[in-house]
Amino acid sequence: MNKQLTIFDHPLIQHKISILRSVETSSNQFRALVEEITMLMCYEAMRDLPLEEVEVETPLTKTKTKMLAGVKLAVVPILRAGLGMVNGVLNLVPSARVGHIGLYRDEETLEPHEYYCKLPKNIGSRLVIVTDPMLATGGSAVDAIKLIKQHGGKKIKFMCLIAAPEGVKALTEAHPDVEVYCAHLDECLNERGYIVPGLGDAGDRIFGTK
Ligand code: PRP
Ligand code: URA
Numbered sequence: 001m002n003k004q005l006t007i008f009d010h011p012l013i014q015h016k017i018s019i020l021r022s023v024e025t026s027s028n029q030f031r032a033l034v035e036e037i038t039m040l041m042c043y044e045a046m047r048d049l050p051l052e053e054v055e056v057e058t059p060l061t062k063t064k065t066k067m068l069a070g071v072k073l074a075v076v077p078i079l080r081a082g083l084g085m086v087n088g089v090l091n092l093v094p095s096a097r098v099g100h101i102g103l104y105r106d107e108e109t110l111e112p113h114e115y116y117c118k119l120p121k122n123i124g125s126r127l128v129i130v131t132d133p134m135l136a137t138g139g140s141a142v143d144a145i146k147l148i149k150q151h152g153g154k155k156i157k158f159m160c161l162i163a164a165p166e167g168v169k170a171l172t173e174a175h176p177d178v179e180v181y182c183a184h185l186d187e188c189l190n191e192r193g194y195i196v197p198g199l200g201d202a203g204d205r206i207f208g209t210k
Pocket of ligand 1: 078080082140
């Protein structure tokens with residue numbers, strides 16, 4: 001088992017992934033589910049955030065209790081589909097900064113092409129959560145993380161909903177320091193680079209463009 005990869009087997013996540021896969025699910029429902037699943041995954045992926053002891057005055061007394069130790073977060077969606085996951089992270093960590101990386105996959109070669117990159121300042125001092133619902137060949141995730149590292153990013157986690165074994169292999173080999181989280185590991189890619197059984201084109205389903 002790959003230690004860099006966490007697959008969520010929680011029943012609520014698996015249930016929601018099944019609805020997401022269905023061709024009957026509307027864009028409206030799809031968007032809401034992507035956000036909910038991301039929030040559930042984010043809750044677990046943030047388990048290693050450091051805490052510090054603080055003093056709080058309750059209505060009864062002063063007490064020592066724990067709060068997050070000033071960890072700064074940046075969430076960086078890979079456009080377009082990664083945008084659908086941003087609010088799932090922001091619901092839990094509202095102070096996170098948001099960067100954007102625009103990549104599209106050439107339908108013939110399956111190679112990613114960069115068209116936009118805007119990242120928060122001092123990204124090196126932040127925990128960076130890269131979001132993209134689909135990890136197919138892994139080309140987009142590998143390139144996006146390379147770009148973040150070129151801008152100084154150091155501590156990076158990658159969060160997707162559905163991964164193909166090919167994408168997990170490519171990503172973990174290219175970036176062995178990056179933890180990868182997915183809600184389900186699917187079987188394979190088809191000849192057009194789509195994840196099988198998958199859920200189709202995540203961007204089109206989120207934005208209703210097909
Ligand atoms: C999809 C998906 C990933 C990429 C995954 O985006 O959201 O970014 O493909 O494929 P890969 O692992 O083989 O690189 P797409 O390029 O279709 O762009 P979109 O989000 O704008 O629809
Ligand atoms: N991108 C998608 O949106 N879906 C896939 O199955 C593969 C890449």
